[in-house]
Amino acid sequence: xxxxxxxxxxxxxxxxxxxxxxxxxxxxxxxxxxxxxxxxxxxxxxxxxxxxxxxxxxxxxxxxxxxxxxxxxxxxxxxxxxxxxxxxxxxxxxxxxxxxxxxxxxxxxxxxxxxxxxxxxxxxxxxxxxxxxxxxxxxxxxxxxxxxxxxxxxxxxxxxxxxxxxxxxxxxxxxxxxxxxxxxxxxxxxxxxxxxxxxxxxxxxxxxxxxxxxxxxxxx
Ligand code: DC
Numbered sequence: 001x002x003x004x005x006x007x008x009x010x011x012x013x014x015x016x017x018x019x020x021x022x023x024x025x026x027x028x029x030x031x032x033x034x035x036x037x038x039x040x041x042x043x044x045x046x047x048x049x050x051x052x053x054x055x056x057x058x059x060x061x062x063x064x065x066x067x068x069x070x071x072x073x074x075x076x077x078x079x080x081x082x083x084x085x086x087x088x089x090x091x092x093x094x095x096x097x098x099x100x101x102x103x104x105x106x107x108x109x110x111x112x113x114x115x116x117x118x119x120x121x122x123x124x125x126x127x128x129x130x131x132x133x134x135x136x137x138x139x140x141x142x143x144x145x146x147x148x149x150x151x152x153x154x155x156x157x158x159x160x161x162x163x164x165x166x167x168x169x170x171x172x173x174x175x176x177x178x179x180x181x182x183x184x185x186x187x188x189x190x191x192x193x194x195x196x197x198x199x200x201x202x203x204x205x206x207x208x209x210x211x212x213x214x215x216x217x218x219x220x
Pocket of ligand 1: 009010031032033035036092093096097121122123124125173177
């Protein structure tokens with residue numbers, strides 16, 4: 001069974017998807033991490049984004065694998081930490097908008113979900129990758145609240161950052177992710193919206209689990 005969770009950056013998708021997967025004993029698939037890994041590869045190899053041949057060449061060289069504990073391995077190297085750095089975040093919207101990149105990642109995502117139950121999180125999961133997913137959720141939250149969450153998270157890791165910059169970065173990324181030509185961030189018509197602005201992580205997880213259990217056990 002597939003549970004699709006889409007939504008903008010810092011909406012609480014990742015933590016929610018991870019916990020929902022744990023509670024249901026499903027595999028958690030973080031597709032944003034995959035686009036981040038491709039971005040890291042492109043940066044390391046100085047792939048020119050205006051050159052389709054170079055893009056294809058780089059895409060062909062990338063091998064991605066998630067371990068059981070969600071460690072992401074790219075070409076035999078653990079890239080789980082490096083894909084979260086600022087330089088990757090700055091370029092990921094541009095790289096993830098490229099057709100060749102999306103084609104390969106979507107193919108891989110469908111392969112991973114073929115033989116197991118998964119909670120898949122991203123931007124285009126309910127609309128494009130798994131349009132027939134049994135459950136589709138679209139997680140939203142006020143941009144100020146999302147920026148505050150991201151700011152708190154980064155402050156502990158990086159220290160010297162400023163709230164306004166975090167807010168501007170988020171708005172910029174939202175705009176790019178929602179306006180790109182291929183598979184933009186968009187709510188699927190049949191997705192259930194969960195507004196997490198004033199919810200705790202546990203509350204949003206419980207909401208999803210309740211909806212899933214109710215439907216599976218025909219209680220609604
Ligand atoms: O969820 P995240 O912030 O780690 O995702 C990083 C970027 O990857 C995000 O800016 C948009 C892109 N992305 C995408 O285009 N499609 C997905 N299914 C998941 C992420």
